[in-house]
Structure formats: C-alpha cells, structure tokens
Amino acid sequence: MLTRTFLFLFAALLAACGPKVGREAPPSQAQMAQQFRAMENRLAQNLNQMAIDTATADSLVNLGMQYAAQFHQDSLAPQFLFRAADVARGIGETGLSVSIWGKVSREYQDSPYAPEALFLMAFTLDNDLRDTARARQGYEDFLRQYPKHPLANNAGELLRVLQSGKTPEELIREFQQKQ
DSSP, rough: HHHHHHHHHHHHHHHHHHHHHTOOOOOHHHHHHHHHHHHHHHHHTTTTTTSHHHHHHHHHHHHHHHHHHSTTTTHHHHHHHHHHHHHHHTTOOOHHHHHHHHHHHHHHHTTTHHHHHHHHHHHHHHHOOOOOOHHHHHHHHHHHHHSSTTTTTHHHHHHHHHHHHHOOOHHHHHHHOOO
C-alpha cells in the first residue's frame, strides 16, 4: 500500500513538472508589436463602416497598455500607448484615453508623442469630459513645457476660452455678432 501511494505521488509530481499541454508561452515583444499593428490595420480598414469593431478596439487598447507595461523602455511603448489612447477615445472611453495620454506625457517626456499626448489629454478633458479645472491645468502645463510646439497657439486659445468662463454658445454668438 505504501509503495502504491509513493508511486502515485511520484507520478503526480512528474506530471506537475512536465510540459504544460495546452498552455502557450506568452507572446514575445515582436509578436505583441505585430499583433498591435495587425489590429490597428484591421480597424483602419473598417473606418468606412457604420459600426466600429469595438472588440478589436478594446483588444488594441489592452495590448498597447500591456506592451508598455512589459517593455516600458522600448521606443514603441509611447507610440503604442498614444495610439491606444486615440482608439479608446474613438470608442467613447474618454476617461481611459485621458489616463493613457497622461501616462505618455509623464512617463515618456522625451518621446515625440509626449507633447501631443498632453495637448489631447487637456482637449479631451475640456471638450468631452467638461472637466474645466483639469483641462485648464493641462493647457497650462502644455504651454509651460512646449511653448514653441505647433499646437501652442491652439492650447493658448483654448485656455483663453476656458478662462473667459463663457459657454460655447455664448462664444459662438459673440463670433457671429463680430462678422
């Protein structure tokens, strides 16, 4: 009886230590990048359709965040995050897009994506989420960090609109009266 128990435990141990049938190794960095680009291409090809492929869009956003988490120092990380934020905003996940653009602007300040990420974060806070306090701070941060960026004039104008305290309707009426 003891020998049978020992053999059973030994067999169980060998099975546990052996190769995992049905379990795949996590994708490599190159595979993840290839997957991201394939999803991006699939979404781009479907832009003319009435319905957005939200499953692919969600997968792309998640993959972009996963890529940046696993390969934080890679030069593709801020690019994939930036694009993931854009897709998130496109499918109505504006809070998530703000969060991701904020991450790009904070954690990848030397990236060419950082200035536009900060601008789009502020713009989305302003335009979509109507969070004027955070939008104002975002525009001010943008102007302080990137005063010579091509979007600096836009950020300045949008900041002045926020500081005026006027509603978009009031501003439109004023503009129409000036013409």
